[in-house]
Structure formats: C-alpha cells, structure tokens
Amino acid sequence: MASNFSIKHQPGFTAIAATCFVVLYLPILVLVIYAFNAATSTSEWGGFSLKWFQSAYQNTQVIDATLRSFQIGAIAAVLSTIFATMAALATTRTASYPGLTFKYAAINQPLMVPEIVTAVALLIFFSRIKIFTGYSGLGYLIAAHTAFCIPFAYLPIRARLENMDLTLERAAADLYATPWKTFRRITLPLLWPGILAGLMLAFVISLDDVVITEFVKSGGQDTLPTYMLGQIRRGITPEINAISTAFLLLSVAIVTLFFFVSRKRD
Amino acid sequence: MPDKPDRNAIEVVNVSKIFGSGEGQVAALDKVSVSIRENEFFTLLGPSGCGKTTLLRLIAGFDFPTAGEILLYGQDIAPLPPFKRPVNTVFQSYALFPHMTVADNIGFGLEMLGKPKAEIKARVAEMLKLVKMEALAGRRTAQISGGQQQRVALARALAPQPKVLLLDEPLSALDYKLRKEMQIELKRLQHETGITFIFVTHDQEEALTMSDRIAVMSSGKILQVGSPWDIYDKPADRFVADFIGETNFLTAAISSVGNGKARATLKSGATVEATVADGFQPKDNATVVVRPEHAKLTKDKGDLAGTVDNIVYFGTDTHIHVHLDSGEAFTVRQQNSRSAGCGFERGDKVGILIGNDAAQVLRD
Amino acid sequence: MATAEEVAKAAERRDVRGRWLLSAPALLVILLAATGPLLIVVVYSFLAPGAYGDVKWQFSSDAWTSVFLERDIFDDTLSLAAAHVTIFWRSIRLAGVTTLATLALGFPTAYFMATRSEKTRDLWLFLITIPFWTNLLIRTFAVLQIIRNEGIINTILLKLGIVSAPVQILYTDTAILIGMAYVYLPLMVLPIYASMEKLDFRLVEAGYDLYATRFKVLWKIIFPLVKPGVIAGSILVFIPALGAYVTPSILGGGKNMMLSNLIELQFGQGRNWPLGSALSITVMIIVMVALLAYVRNAGKSGVRHG
Numbered sequence: 001m002a003s004n005f006s007i008k009h010q011p012g013f014t015a016i017a018a019t020c021f022v023v024l025y026l027p028i029l030v031l032v033i034y035a036f037n038a039a040t041s042t043s044e045w046g047g048f049s050l051k052w053f054q055s056a057y058q059n060t061q062v063i064d065a066t067l068r069s070f071q072i073g074a075i076a077a078v079l080s081t082i083f084a085t086m087a088a089l090a091t092t093r094t095a096s097y098p099g100l101t102f103k104y105a106a107i108n109q110p111l112m113v114p115e116i117v118t119a120v121a122l123l124i125f126f127s128r129i130k131i132f133t134g135y136s137g138l139g140y141l142i143a144a145h146t147a148f149c150i151p152f153a154y155l156p157i158r159a160r161l162e163n164m165d166l167t168l169e170r171a172a173a174d175l176y177a178t179p180w181k182t183f184r185r186i187t188l189p190l191l192w193p194g195i196l197a198g199l200m201l202a203f204v205i206s207l208d209d210v211v212i213t214e215f216v217k218s219g220g221q222d223t224l225p226t227y228m229l230g231q232i233r234r235g236i237t238p239e240i241n242a243i244s245t246a247f248l249l250l251s252v253a254i255v256t257l258f259f260f261v262s263r264k265r266d
Numbered sequence: 267m268p269d270k271p272d273r274n275a276i277e278v279v280n281v282s283k284i285f286g287s288g289e290g291q292v293a294a295l296d297k298v299s300v301s302i303r304e305n306e307f308f309t310l311l312g313p314s315g316c317g318k319t320t321l322l323r324l325i326a327g328f329d330f331p332t333a334g335e336i337l338l339y340g341q342d343i344a345p346l347p348p349f350k351r352p353v354n355t356v357f358q359s360y361a362l363f364p365h366m367t368v369a370d371n372i373g374f375g376l377e378m379l380g381k382p383k384a385e386i387k388a389r390v391a392e393m394l395k396l397v398k399m400e401a402l403a404g405r406r407t408a409q410i411s412g413g414q415q416q417r418v419a420l421a422r423a424l425a426p427q428p429k430v431l432l433l434d435e436p437l438s439a440l441d442y443k444l445r446k447e448m449q450i451e452l453k454r455l456q457h458e459t460g461i462t463f464i465f466v467t468h469d470q471e472e473a474l475t476m477s478d479r480i481a482v483m484s485s486g487k488i489l490q491v492g493s494p495w496d497i498y499d500k501p502a503d504r505f506v507a508d509f510i511g512e513t514n515f516l517t518a519a520i521s522s523v524g525n526g527k528a529r530a531t532l533k534s535g536a537t538v539e540a541t542v543a544d545g546f547q548p549k550d551n552a553t554v555v556v557r558p559e560h561a562k563l564t565k566d567k568g569d570l571a572g573t574v575d576n577i578v579y580f581g582t583d584t585h586i587h588v589h590l591d592s593g594e595a596f597t598v599r600q601q602n603s604r605s606a607g608c609g610f611e612r613g614d615k616v617g618i619l620i621g622n623d624a625a626q627v628l629r630d
Numbered sequence: 631m632a633t634a635e636e637v638a639k640a641a642e643r644r645d646v647r648g649r650w651l652l653s654a655p656a657l658l659v660i661l662l663a664a665t666g667p668l669l670i671v672v673v674y675s676f677l678a679p680g681a682y683g684d685v686k687w688q689f690s691s692d693a694w695t696s697v698f699l700e701r702d703i704f705d706d707t708l709s710l711a712a713a714h715v716t717i718f719w720r721s722i723r724l725a726g727v728t729t730l731a732t733l734a735l736g737f738p739t740a741y742f743m744a745t746r747s748e749k750t751r752d753l754w755l756f757l758i759t760i761p762f763w764t765n766l767l768i769r770t771f772a773v774l775q776i777i778r779n780e781g782i783i784n785t786i787l788l789k790l791g792i793v794s795a796p797v798q799i800l801y802t803d804t805a806i807l808i809g810m811a812y813v814y815l816p817l818m819v820l821p822i823y824a825s826m827e828k829l830d831f832r833l834v835e836a837g838y839d840l841y842a843t844r845f846k847v848l849w850k851i852i853f854p855l856v857k858p859g860v861i862a863g864s865i866l867v868f869i870p871a872l873g874a875y876v877t878p879s880i881l882g883g884g885k886n887m888m889l890s891n892l893i894e895l896q897f898g899q900g901r902n903w904p905l906g907s908a909l910s911i912t913v914m915i916i917v918m919v920a921l922l923a924y925v926r927n928a929g930k931s932g933v934r935h936g
Binding site for chain 1: 875
Binding site: 165167168170171172173174175176177178179181185186189190 | 327328347348353354357359361363364365374375378423
C-alpha cells in the first residue's frame with residue numbers, strides 16, 4: 001500500500017510540464033547563443049564574438065527602427081493607459097447602467113478580431129485619409145497602436161479596481177473628503193500598481209506588433225519588428241540574433257518589473 | 267455638552283428605503299420612525315436583512331431614503347452627501363487606508379476639514395492616547411492586529427469630533443475575548459467623549475450589555491424601542507421575545523385585566539398572575555411567555571406538568587427540556603451549584619412552578 | 631431644498647453622464663482606429679477592384695463570389711475555387727490542431743504549476759510569462775533556427791546517423807504547426823492556470839474519499855471545475871492561430887499560405903482589394919461563430935467556485 005498518497009499527483013503531468021518548459025526556453029537559448037557566434041553563417045559555430053551586436057549597433061536602419069518603435073510605443077502606451085484608466089473608472093464598481101455592456105464590448109473589440117482583419121481595415125481607412133489630407137506621418141501608427149493597446153492596458157487596471165474595497169472610498173467620504181479628494185488621496189494611490197502594469201503591458205504590446213504596423217506603415221516607417229521581418233524573409237544573418245537578443249533582454253526586464261508591480265499586494 | 271439631557275441628536279421620521287423597481291422591489295425600510303437622544307448609546311438590533319444597516323447607511327449618507335426625513339439636531343440631512351455630514355462611521359471591515367500610516371489614517375478627517383497642521387497633530391496624539399495606540403502611530407495599517415485596527419478605526423472616526431458616531435457591527439470580526447474587551451472599551455470611549463453612539467449589531471447579548479436603549483428591528487420595521495431591561499423583560503411581541511434570549515411560549519386564556527396584571531389560565535388548568543400591557547382585551551387564545559430562569563422545576567405538582575426530555579449542561583447553569591402533558595415544550599434554566607447533579611433525570615415526571623411576576627402576556 | 635430622493639436621482643444621472651464622458655476618449659480611439667474601419671471593409675467587399683489597387687466605386691458582388699468560387703475564363707461557369715478552399719481548410723485545420731496540441735501540453739503544465747507550493751508557484755508563473763511577453767516574431771525566428779535544415783535538430787540527427795540527409799521540416803504545414811503551438815502555448819497555459827489556481831483541492835480529497843480513481847478525479851472533478859479556463863485558453867489560441875500572419879510567413883514559405891497570407895496577397899501583388907476585404911470578413915465571421923460558441927458554452931458551464 002502506498003503510505004504517501006499524494007492527492008495532487010497525476011501520472012505523467014510533471015513530465016509533460018517539464019518538457020514544455022524545456023521546449024519553451026531551448027529555442028530562445030539557441031537563438032541567444034548564436035548571437036555571439038563569430039562565424040558569418042548561422043549554421044556553424046565560429047567562436048565567441050560580439051561583432052554582430054556591434055554591426056547591429058552601427059546599422060542606422062536598425063537604430064532608426066528601434067527609436068521609431070520606442071517613440072510609437074511610448075506615446076501609444078501613455079495615451080492608451082490614460083484612456084484605459086478613465087474607461088476602467090467608468091465601467092467598474094457600479095450597478096449596470098444603459099450602455100455598460102456596449103462599453104465592455106467596444107473596449108474589448110480589438111481583442112476579438114484577428115489582427116490581420118484590423119490591419120486590412122486600417123490599411124483601407126488610412127489610405128483614404130492619406131489621400132484626403134496628404135498627411136502621412138507617424139500619427140496613423142500611433143493611433144492604431146493606441147487603439148489596440150487600450151484593451152490590454154484596461155485589463156490590469158480594471159482588475160485592480162474591481163478588487164479594491166469600495167468601503168475605503170466610502171470611509172473617505174465619511175471623513176469629509178470631497179469626491180475629487182477621495183479620488184486623489186484614496187483611489188489613485190491604490191490604483192497606481194494597476195496603472196503601471198497597464199502601461200508596461202501596453203508598451204510591450206505596441207513594441208511587439210508586426211501585423212498591423214506592416215500594413216499601416218508608409219515607406220520608411222519601419223519599426224524594429226517589421227524591419228526584422230523583412231530581414232528574415234531575405235535570409236538570416238547572426239545580426240538578427242543579436243538584435244533579437246537585445247530585444248529579448250528588454251522584454252525580460254519589463255516582464256520582471258511588471259511581475260513585481262502586479263504582484264504587489266497592499 | 268449635554269445641557270438638555272433629553273435633546274434628540276437624530277430623528278428618523280417616516281423613512282422608507284426601497285431597492286430595485288417594478289416587480290423586484292424590496293422595501294429595506296418601511297416607514298421607520300425613531301428618535302435617538304443626545305449622548306446615548308443606542309443600538310439597532312436585529313437579524314441580518316432586517317434593515318438595521320440600511321438605516322445606518324442612510325444616516326451616514328451612503329444611501330438616500332426613498333421617502334422620509336432624517337434630522338440631525340432638527341436639520342434634515344437626508345439630501346446631504348456623506349462628506350457634508352458631521353457624522354462619522356466605524357466600518358465593519360474597518361476600511362483603514364492601506365497606503366497610510368496609523369497616524370495619517372486618524373488625521374485624515376481633520377485634514378479634509380482643512381484644519382491647521384498643528385491642530386491635526388495634537389488631535390491625532392490625543393486620539394492615539396485615547397485608544398492606547400501611541401506606540402504604533404507610524405505603522406502601516408496592514409502591520410497591526412485586528413484588535414489594533416479596530417482601535418484605529420475608532421480613533422479615526424472620533425478624531426473629527428462628530429455629532430454622532432455610527433458603528434456598523436464593528437466587533438464582529440474579533441474573537442470572543444477581544445470582543446468582550448472592546449465592548450467595555452467602547453462604553454468607556456462613549457462615556458469619555460460624550461458623543462452619541464449608534465451601534466448596529468445582530469448579537470443580542472452585545473446589545474443588552476452595552477446599550478442605553480435598543481431598537482429591535484425585523485423586516486424593515488422597528489418593533490420595539492426601550493432599555494435593555496424593557497426589551498428583555500417586557501418584549502412587545504412574539505418576535506422580540508423570541509429574538510432576545512430564550513423563552514417559553516404558552517397558550518393561555520386571559521381574564522380580569524387591570525392595573526397591568528391579568529389572570530392567565532394555562533392549558534394545564536392552572537391559573538397564574540401575568541403582567542400585561544394596558545388596554546389588553548381579555549381573550550381565550552393569547553400567548554404567555556415565561557423566561558426559562560423564571561420558572562422552577564419540582565418533583566411535586568406544579569402549575570404545569572410534564573416529563574423531562576433532555577438535560578443540557580452549560581457550566582454555569584443547566585437547561586432542562588420538559589415535554590408538557592399539554593403537548594407544549596418548556597425549558598427551565600437552573601443555576602448549577604457545587605453539589606453534583608441537577609436532581610432530575612430523563613423521563614422523570616416533573617411539575618413546573620411559575621412565580622407571580624414570571625409570566626407576561628404578549629400583545630400579538 | 632430638494633428632497634433626498636430628487637438629490638439621489640440627480641446624483642445618479644450625473645454619475646452616468648460622468649461615466650460616459652470618462653469612457654469617451656477610449657471609445658473614440660477604438661471607433662476611429664479599430665471598429666470603424668471594419669465597417670469600411672464591409673463596404674469595400676462590395677466594390678470592384680481598381681486597376682492599380684484600391685477600388686472602383688461601383689457595386690460588384692464578384693469579390694464575394696470569388697471567396698469560394700472561381701469563374702472559368704472560357705465558358706464563364708463557376709466552380710469551387712480549389713486554391714481558396716485549400717487555404718481555408720489548411721487555416722482552420724492548423725488552427726484547430728494547434729489548439730488541441732497546446733491544450734494537451736498546456737493542461738498538464740498548468741496543473742503542474744497550480745500544484746506547486748505557494749512560493750514556487752510565482753516562479754513558474756514568471757517562467758511561463760516571459761515567453762508570453764517575448765516578441766512573437768523573435769520566438770518564431772527562434773523556432774526557424776531550430777527546425778531548418780542546418781538547424782539543431784537536423785544537425786543532431788545527421789551526427790547520430792539517424793538520417794543521411796536533413797529532414798525537410800521548414801516550409802511545410804508541420805513547420806507552421808510547430809511554430810504556432812510554440813508561440814501560442816503560453817496563451818493556453820495562463821487561463822487554465824488561473825482557473826486551476828482557484829481550485830479547492832479539498833474537493834479532490836473528497837473525490838478520493840468517495841472511491842474515485844486518479845483518472846476519475848481528473849475527469850469528473852478537476853476538469854469540470856477548470857473548464858472555463860480551458861475554453862478561454864482554446865479561444866485565445868484559436869483566434870490568433872486562424873489569423874496568424876507572422877508564423878506562416880516565416881515558417882510556411884511562399885506556398886504553404888494561410889488565410890492572412892492570402893489576404894495580404896490581394897492587397898499586394900493581387901491588387902484585388904474587394905476580394906481581400908471579402909476574405910477578411912469571412913475570417914471574422916468564422917471567429918465570431920467560434921466566439922458565440924464560447925459564450926454559449928461558458929454560459930452553460932456556469933460553474934463558479936473559489
């Protein structure tokens with residue numbers, strides 16, 4: 001008889017889980033290792049070298065695309081987080097009111113439609129506007145990124161608001177705080193971790209986008225991902241590995257930060 | 267402060283609160299009127315859903331009444347938002363601000379009132395001393411125990427010197443011992459500050475030990491208002507009698523009513539003297555209540571006769587459940603003494619003696 | 631002075647108005663740069679293609695006809711458009727198999743994570759979150775380097791003498807499948823884990839107490855309770871897999887097109903914007919059907935716990 005019957009054990013599950021984690025990380029590990037490959041070909045190992053990082057750094061196209069990605073990402077993240085925060089305040093902690101369901105649906109709509117469809121729609125719509133106004137700057141990309149970042153920024157902010165104890169604000173009102181003061185002194189400070197999490201999530205989502213950017217961008221408006229896609233289609237060099245590694249590092253840094261912010265309970 | 271001892275701090279006049287609309291309408295409060303005197307410890311007592319918390323929320327301003335007036339020293343405050351009412355609340359969950367220190371929590375109300383910094387500081391220090399929390403002034407609220415949080419919540423609500431303090435089941439989260447301590451503490455605070463306390467609870471024992479007066483509520487109505495003694499010894503109706511303490515209900519025929527007394531003829535045929543409200547009309551089918559501790563068990567013939575059903579030992583006393591020959595049930599509470607046993611066993615044929623002041627005729 | 635009830639009513643009206651104002655910017659941006667343009671796609675699908683891309687402003691149902699049918703150049707008869715049907719079928723099949731594969735792998739993984747101690751659980755969650763947040767393009771690129779002919783798998787197989795020539799995985803449906811399962815796995819694990827974490831293991835204990843076997847406990851107790859997570863995960867994988875663009879572009883090569891590549895083609899070399907629009911809407915309809923099935927299912931299995 002088994003003396004230690006574990007109620008949580010299921011045969012084979014641990015093995016599958018272990019395989020999953022290995023399989024998730026192995027390709028990334030290989031990609032990172034090859035970024036330090038001295039050889040020009042990506043199929044053999046030519047010794048350790050940082051030359052591909054250097055070459056990426058000296059590639060003005062890469063630097064331009066990176067800066068453009070950051071610019072779009074930063075603006076879209078800030079705008080979408082502000083809008084999402086406002087929308088979250090408007091759609092949580094209330095009895096149902098006319099239009100509430102509509103708002104949920106509208107805010108989450110970008111999540112419900114495959115990216116390619118949104119991309120095509122924006123291509124058509126923005127090309128019309130371009131003809132109409134003659135403007136062909138980064139505004140289109142920023143608008144598109146802001147729109148699809150809103151539901152992502154909305155998620156953690158709404159979650160935080162819904163977990164927030166309404167009695168705290170009631171207590172503030174009871175202690176003579178006007179609605180605005182209650183918001184400034186109680187709601188906003190308590191919501192802050194959610195807002196930060198939303199901001200980071202929005203930034204990463206914007207930074208990662210390929211499909212919509214690929215369809216919306218005008219000539220010379222490559223972001224880092226669309227630049228990389230173009231390069232990969234043309235044939236791969238370890239420079240892509242180097243860029244990916246740097247990108248990866250940034251993602252890990254942001255996730256780590258996100259993780260600590262969103263896990264913070266107080 | 268209390269120049270006229272009988273001045274009313276709060277007057278609730280014909281207040282109704284209806285939630286929902288159409289078919290799903292629920293009246294949480296149904297034309298409730300009650301006056302709460304200045305400087306008294308007033309308790310709203312009732313089972314959950316009776317409307318006591320709704321009434322408290324209306325006084326605090328978290329909800330607006332559907333009809334009626336709520337007067338604070340004669341002024342109707344019902345339309346005012348909570349931050350314009352000189353009334354503070356101690357919440358059931360304490361609702362301490364987690365991102366502030368103990369001292370900041372206590373000073374919050376004064377800060378919102380725009381008091382000068384020095385005054386706030388002095389008042390916070392005074393409050394910390396009042397609730398004996400000086401040592402923990404700089405702590406975050408998550409770092410202190412439940413009992414300590416309770417004290418901070420009290421201090422925070424008392425700091426702005428409200429005209430009325432509302433307490434929404436503030437002791438329900440504490441364990442038994444701490445609850446007993448806080449009951450005494452609350453009485454002390456009320457005495458020292460001279461503030462009118464309105465206390466909401468479903469715990470009848472808590473209500474009886476702490477209150478100057480109690481309002482017993484059920485289904486959105488106030489059934490009886492009175493001192494703890496009134497409520498316990500002269501319950502106005504069946505609900506109050508049943509809700510407060512344990513009691514025995516007996517069917518009796520009532521005759522010769524007068525001077526607050528009546529003759530009650532029980533099913534057993536025995537006749538006892540019972541207290542009765544003025545204006546009660548004699549009738550055959552009335553209910554008489556007898557508290558278990560006001561009856562006496564005997565092996566001889568008593569006013570009632572029956573068989574011992576069950577004996578339950580409680581430490582300080584013993585409850586003896588008797589199945590009466592009339593078919594009714596009756597419980598007798600007997601104080602325990604050092605000598606062993608209660609003197610009865612299951613199956614014993616017993617008599618029950620009801621003293622002259624023990625029985626009371628119910629209004630129902 | 632106004633009565634309390636009037637004040638309450640006014641406050642409520644003010645509250646609702648304020649809530650509309652607060653949500654206006656978000657709604658406006660989404661309307662302008664996401665939802666609104668979708669309506670234009672519908673309009674475009676009923677127009678005729680322009681000679682150099684874009685559209686001619688005249689009504690035409692040709693685009694819709696050619697989603698599944700093609701007109702013979704000589705005798706004008708309509709027949710099933712084999713190329714389109716193949717691509718539709720490949721997309722749905724690959725998205726479906728990807729969903730099943732990620733479920734088969736993701737369910738045990740989520741279970742494993744949820745049964746760790748409170749402290750280490752956060753670490754496992756962190757480990758699954760990193761790939762989730764890592765650029766999809768980079769992850770696809772990482773898969774490319776593993777499965778190509780000169781990649782690590784073929785190198786090992788060749789070195790061990792198991793095969794004499796590299797196995798061609800890249801530019802096949804299998805490559806797309808591997809790539810999609812790889813990139814979407816975290817999307818399956820996370821919602822299942824979220825349900826699983828709330829699972830009360832005392833219920834499992836009760837199951838064993840009442841003579842259930844391990845499999846019975848899994849199937850009759852655990853699975854029904856985490857079903858909302860499983861359904862959410864399946865939807866989260868199926869929708870992006872159906873519309874996947876990056877993965878088939880990189881791993882499928884030119885000939886193993888999926889729907890998104892077919893759509894892209896109409897806006898590029900194909901110069902048939904109306905057909906591209908009609909195809910986009912068809913994809914959206916498939917997604918809507920899947921979502922509706924989800925909503926109905928989620929409504930039915932209304933098990934809430936925790």
